[in-house]
Amino acid sequence: xxxxxxxxxxxxxxxxxxxxxxxxxxxxxxxxxxxxxxxxxxxxxxxxxxxxxxxxxxxxxxxxxxxxxxxxxxxxxxxxxxxxxxxxxxxxxxxxxxxxxxxxxxxxxxxxxxxxxxxxxxxxxxxxxxxxxxxxxxxxxxxxxxxxxxxxxxxxxxxxxxxxxxxxxxxxxxxxxxxxxxxxxxxxxxxxxxxxxxxxxxxxxxxxxxxxxxxx
Ligand code: DC
Numbered sequence: 001x002x003x004x005x006x007x008x009x010x011x012x013x014x015x016x017x018x019x020x021x022x023x024x025x026x027x028x029x030x031x032x033x034x035x036x037x038x039x040x041x042x043x044x045x046x047x048x049x050x051x052x053x054x055x056x057x058x059x060x061x062x063x064x065x066x067x068x069x070x071x072x073x074x075x076x077x078x079x080x081x082x083x084x085x086x087x088x089x090x091x092x093x094x095x096x097x098x099x100x101x102x103x104x105x106x107x108x109x110x111x112x113x114x115x116x117x118x119x120x121x122x123x124x125x126x127x128x129x130x131x132x133x134x135x136x137x138x139x140x141x142x143x144x145x146x147x148x149x150x151x152x153x154x155x156x157x158x159x160x161x162x163x164x165x166x167x168x169x170x171x172x173x174x175x176x177x178x179x180x181x182x183x184x185x186x187x188x189x190x191x192x193x194x195x196x197x198x199x200x201x202x203x204x205x206x207x208x209x210x211x212x213x214x215x216x
Pocket of ligand 1 (some may be wrong): 012127129
């Protein structure tokens with residue numbers, strides 16, 4: 001899988017931004033796996049049920065597409081743009097809770113793998129892309145940054161979306177999510193074997209992209 005780059009790391013480390021820039025440079029597709037967990041959290045809220053079987057039924061035969069809209073990747077679920085609905089911190093926390101469930105993870109593993117088209121190439125970002133979903137990826141990245149820097153970046157993203165932000169709450173929500181994502185039994189967030197670790201705290205997005213491009 002030479003034309004497959006995985007980018008794992010904690011929330012706010014810049015995975016989405018770097019994935020988007022790399023996809024544009026290389027002309028490859030993108031998989032924002034966190035958005036899929038957020039979609040599951042949204043569905044679970046809508047049907048007021050966390051049963052993986054019930055959620056699975058809602059996902060069956062539905063189209064999931066990432067498309068560029070005004071230079072941002074939007075998630076379309078069965079033709080409906082759900083991007084704004086899935087981006088709140090509440091949905092992020094719920095996604096992190098549901099992501100503990102092996103049945104939920106299995107539910108979307110096949111969907112995640114279907115995003116890889118060997119004729120095009122893929123940048124996949126998330127928590128277990130290099131370790132579980134695409135262990136044979138040609139290039140694996142683990143992107144990190146300090147909690148303060150990640151909260152600052154998340155604050156900018158949320159403000160741009162017109163969402164209210166309270167910094168201390170944002171930091172504790174990110175910390176809580178890190179703890180859950182790193183300590184869960186199934187597919188925890190970890191540095192995948194063979195991954196290049198990049199601390200992006202003091203790096204510009206271009207600098208991070210150049211480090212990855214040098215590996216291609
Ligand atoms: O990257 P994000 O903040 O959009 O992800 C939301 C949650 O989804 C994250 O806290 C944990 C879960 N997740 C996961 O368990 N595995 C992935 N590959 C991606 C996200």
